[in-house]
Amino acid sequence: MFATLPLLPADPILDLGRLFDADPRPEKVNLGIGVYLDDTAHTPIMRAVAEAETIVRRRENSKAYLPPKGAPGYAEGIERIALGSDIAAVAEGRCAIVQTPGGCGALGIAGALMKRSGVECVVMGTPTWSNHKPVFGAAGLATRMIPYYDADTGGIDFAGFIAEVKTLGPKDVLLIHGACHNPTGADLSHEQIDELIDIALDRGFLPMIDSAYHGLGESLDTDGYVLRAFASRLPELLISYSCSKNFGLYRERTGAIIMIGKDADHAAILQSHALDIARQTYSMPPAHGALMVSEILASDELEAMWRSELAEMQSAIRARRRLFADALAHTPLGNSLAWVGDHNGMFSLLPMTPEQTRRMRDEFAIHMAASGRINVCGIRADNAERLARAVAQILSSEPVMQSA
Numbered sequence: 001m002f003a004t005l006p007l008l009p010a011d012p013i014l015d016l017g018r019l020f021d022a023d024p025r026p027e028k029v030n031l032g033i034g035v036y037l038d039d040t041a042h043t044p045i046m047r048a049v050a051e052a053e054t055i056v057r058r059r060e061n062s063k064a065y066l067p068p069k070g071a072p073g074y075a076e077g078i079e080r081i082a083l084g085s086d087i088a089a090v091a092e093g094r095c096a097i098v099q100t101p102g103g104c105g106a107l108g109i110a111g112a113l114m115k116r117s118g119v120e121c122v123v124m125g126t127p128t129w130s131n132h133k134p135v136f137g138a139a140g141l142a143t144r145m146i147p148y149y150d151a152d153t154g155g156i157d158f159a160g161f162i163a164e165v166k167t168l169g170p171k172d173v174l175l176i177h178g179a180c181h182n183p184t185g186a187d188l189s190h191e192q193i194d195e196l197i198d199i200a201l202d203r204g205f206l207p208m209i210d211s212a213y214h215g216l217g218e219s220l221d222t223d224g225y226v227l228r229a230f231a232s233r234l235p236e237l238l239i240s241y242s243c244s245k246n247f248g249l250y251r252e253r254t255g256a257i258i259m260i261g262k263d264a265d266h267a268a269i270l271q272s273h274a275l276d277i278a279r280q281t282y283s284m285p286p287a288h289g290a291l292m293v294s295e296i297l298a299s300d301e302l303e304a305m306w307r308s309e310l311a312e313m314q315s316a317i318r319a320r321r322r323l324f325a326d327a328l329a330h331t332p333l334g335n336s337l338a339w340v341g342d343h344n345g346m347f348s349l350l351p352m353t354p355e356q357t358r359r360m361r362d363e364f365a366i367h368m369a370a371s372g373r374i375n376v377c378g379i380r381a382d383n384a385e386r387l388a389r390a391v392a393q394i395l396s397s398e399p400v401m402q403s404a
């Protein structure tokens with residue numbers, strides 16, 4: 001039966017961890033897989049999460065299934081931090097939320113829901129997260145890439161992006177990144193978001209927002225603008241929401257699909273289909289991470305602690321960006337990559353080819369994605385200058401300035 005199946009290559013992103021672990025060089029640096037790293041290159045458990053977990057473990061007296069919709073209080077908590085409490089769609093009962101196994105699970109449900117709804121194409125800006133196309137392709141959806149990132153400036157080709165968006169119609173879905181674009185870190189401004197909403201209202205396509213890093217760009221409120229602006233003004237919307245990064249619950253697979261319908265009846269229909277799709281795939285949602293999120297968001301004390309920790313993480317990421325940008329400025333590259341310091345979130349996209357990123361690994365023990373994407377959380381005071389010199393040497397093929 002299985003004799004003709006070929007061996008598939010390892011996932012290029014997930015394989016980064018294996019390559020890094022196998023590297024014996026003590027000076028090696030991990031700029032690869034997208035997890036938050038503290039000053040010791042460790043991914044910590046947030047204090048609020050640890051306290052919530054203690055409460056959950058003490059209270060838990062059964063391993064019975066959660067309700068299909070998710071942990072008690074989870075949907076309400078996610079709705080509040082993602083959309084706020086003054087969105088008309090929420091007050092009118094037009095918002096339905098189902099807990100999913102991480103943000104990727106939410107994307108999978110969204111893909112199947114789109115397929116059932118007759119969507120013809122999911123349109124995405126170039127580049128996008130490497131798993132977006134496979135997830136939607138697995139749902140049987142066509143995908144199309146349009147301009148987004150301007151590699152020459154490190155900014156957004158908004159004119160090119162909008163020109164393509166204006167061609168979309170009612171059978172199209174436009175995938176939009178929430179804060180902290182992956183892999184570039186280049187986010188739409190509030191004004192650009194507003195313009196995009198105007199076009200969506202005029203053209204009738206369905207926006208879908210992938211929110212994987214809420215709170216790690218500027219703040220929960222500022223990062224949430226894209227979610228709330230779309231939810232406030234559009235009759236229909238899909239949002240995939242992940243708690244992996246902002247709660248540090250990577251391995252717990254804690255996410256949600258947020259669905260806004262044109263009225264309460266349609267929201268109920270959307271939820272029924274999301275639950276049906278879930279039943280056909282993973283059946284019931286995982287409990288542990290969602291129970292901890294529910295506990296945090298139900299407690300003023302724990303939520304305040306979580307918000308404070310999240311702000312500390314955001315500040316640390318911003319500081320590392322500036323540290324790297326300053327170090328790059330002292331190489332022959334000068335300010336040509338200054339935008340690294342201005343972008344949001346954990347990722348930036350260096351203008352490197354796969355061959356150049358391989359040289360970064362082989363010659364300098366610096367591990368990064370073949371696309372040139374770096375996780376700036378791997379940058380610290382003790383390696384920023386070495387990283388900058390290596391980047392300059394690879395990109396300029398010239399001797400780089402040595403530190404004193």
